[in-house]
Amino acid sequence: MSARRWAAGLGGATVLALTAGCGMLGIGGGEDDRSAEERLVAMLNESNRIEADLTSAEYRIVQNCLEEQGFTVHEPWSFQEWEAEEQETLSWGYPHEEFLIDADEAKEYGYGAWADSAEAQENGEAEDYWAAQEEKWEEEEGGDDYVEPDTTDWDALTPDEQYDWYLAYQGEEYVESSYGTREEYTSSMSEEELTEEEAIALEEAAEEEEVVEDEGEISVEDEDDWVDPKPGGCQLEMIEALYGEPRMVEDTWEDEGGGSYTYWEYRPENPAYAGESEEDSMYGKIEDDYTEAMLDMQGKYLDCITERGYSGFTFTEYNSLPVREYLTEIYYDGVPEDERMVSYGDSDTEIPPLPEDMPEDYEAKKAYEIQMAVDFNECGDELGYVDASEKAYDEANVKAYEAIEEDVYAWQQDMKDALTKAQEMLDQ
Structure with missing residues (x-):
């Protein structure tokens, strides 16, 4: 139709x-x-x-x-x-929800970090745990009513017909960047597998396209920089009709070595999402206001868990505690990063030193985790942490949204x- x-x-x-x-x-x-x-x-x-x-x-x-x-x-x-x-x-959601969890959940499962350990995945406990969690999520969310689109008619088209559609939709520059040349696309969609020689030839051709010749010098584009091609075809016609000429935007990130991502923006951005950087965004201001309101309470909370034997914790920049990162280190103590079955956090996350008397036994480590979740909850209850946190976060959100209303x-x-x-x- x-x-x-x-x-x-x-x-x-x-x-x-x-x-x-x-x-x-x-x-x-x-x-x-x-x-x-x-x-x-x-x-x-x-x-x-x-x-x-x-x-x-x-x-x-x-x-x-x-x-x-x-x-x-x-x-x-x-x-x-x-x-x-x-x-x-x-x-x-609230910043405290990572370390202050449902009381019944804490007593039965702890934080569930044990399910990511090698032992739990080998003995079947992890599979049972995640099945129970999925069932709980479905009950809470009312199930997943997402239905994948019917691709029957599209799949019946030949690769050439599909490629022609892509060209009409977004233009040659965008399509070649996303799907490759017509030859590459039709080959990848063909039922016949490429020979080793053909695969090598395609790979070498792709590498040659990345090489840029400039005044006799050859340079390769920085792998950490990505420039999204300008859309064309019918998509560009729609953009120009509703919004005018699309605008090129460059974002950068601060990870190791840095990098940039350049993309085309056409629909004006909702002010609620805007911000030159995470710190300058509305969400950064919410975190700042929440941090200021919770400083005294956070200090008291750290004192409470320290008295219970959990020293060395500090709040992250997102006003949470790195419990998953800490517990991952307990279960994978001494295991190289590339040999771990799962990893949480990043190299900049500060976690406390592991307990000197931490047992090697998996069951004992699991019991430690469950007790830790219970103790953390009890400190939260004693201080009224949840109520204070929700109040501070709600007020910070109202203030931020009123500023851009x-x-x-x-x-x-x-x-x-x-x-x-x-x-x-x-x-x-």
């Missing part, structure tokens, strides 16, 4: 998106009865609805463009729509304008 024929289905969602939130900023009454958090949660849910509707409209515009060129079968993974998830709170409303209006434009295009 043509995307244009079922575009009318967007109409109701679009009307909702364009009219929901009419009472925001106190317009229309009723807003004064809500708390600051309730108002902000409603704002976020409105943003989620707008983004879901806009994504759906973008997909339909692109599909129409492709169908006008004769491509009636679409690669289904590229156009997976999503429903806006209803958010009930500003805080999705007007920017978010302005962004929503821009996106509603884009939705109106998209509907006009789909109605033609």
Whole structure:
């Protein structure tokens, strides 16, 4: 069925998106009865609805463009729509949840780190534990209702037909970067396996493409730098029609050696996600405000667990305690990193020294972990840590979202304008 024929289905969602939130900023009454958090949660849910509707409209515009060129079968993974998830709170989770867990869970399983040990994976305990955890998650979340798209029609196309579709969708530069040349794609999709000589020839050709000649010198592009090619084809037509020319953005990261990732941005970014770096982002400010509010409580908590025999712990930059990293070291004490079955954390995570009297026996280590989880919970209960943490984190979230509230409303209006434009295009 043509995307244009079922575009009318967007109409109701679009009307909702364009009219929901009419009472925001106190317009229309009723807003004064809500708390600051309730108002902000409603704002976020409105943003989620707008983004879901806009994504759906973008997909339909692109599909129409492709169908006008004769491509009636679409690669289904590229156009997976999503429903806006209803958010009930500003805080999705709390920093203390890594080390202060459910009391019954602590008594029975500890932190579950033992399930990642070699012994637990060999004796079958790990498999039983993860099966029980998965069953619990399904009960809490109501099960996974995700259904993979039907690829029957797409799979029936020849590799050449699929490659032609990709070219029409995103343009030659983007397709070659993502899927290789036509020869490489058709070979990889062919039922016949490449001979060793053909595989070597393709690998050498790919390596030669990375070599850049510049004034007689040969240099190879830094492997830590990635430049995303500019989209083309029908996707670029949709972008230019709704948002104008896409903008190139470069991000960097601070890991060993550093690096950069350059990509193309076209839909204006929701201010709730914006920030030049993690420290400058809204989430960085939330962590800072929470840290300031919890400093005294965190000190008392460390004193409490130290008195119970767990000395040397310090809070991480994310206001949690590295319990998983610490326990992993206990189960894999003396085992080289490359021989471990699992690893948590990174080289910069500071963990306490392991207990001098730590037994070698797996069962004893597991008992130590369970007692540790119980002791950590008891210290939290004595101090009222959970209530203090939730209050501080909720207040930090309200403060951060209020600071960008007007920017978010302005962004929503821009996106509603884009939705109106998209509907006009789909109605033609």
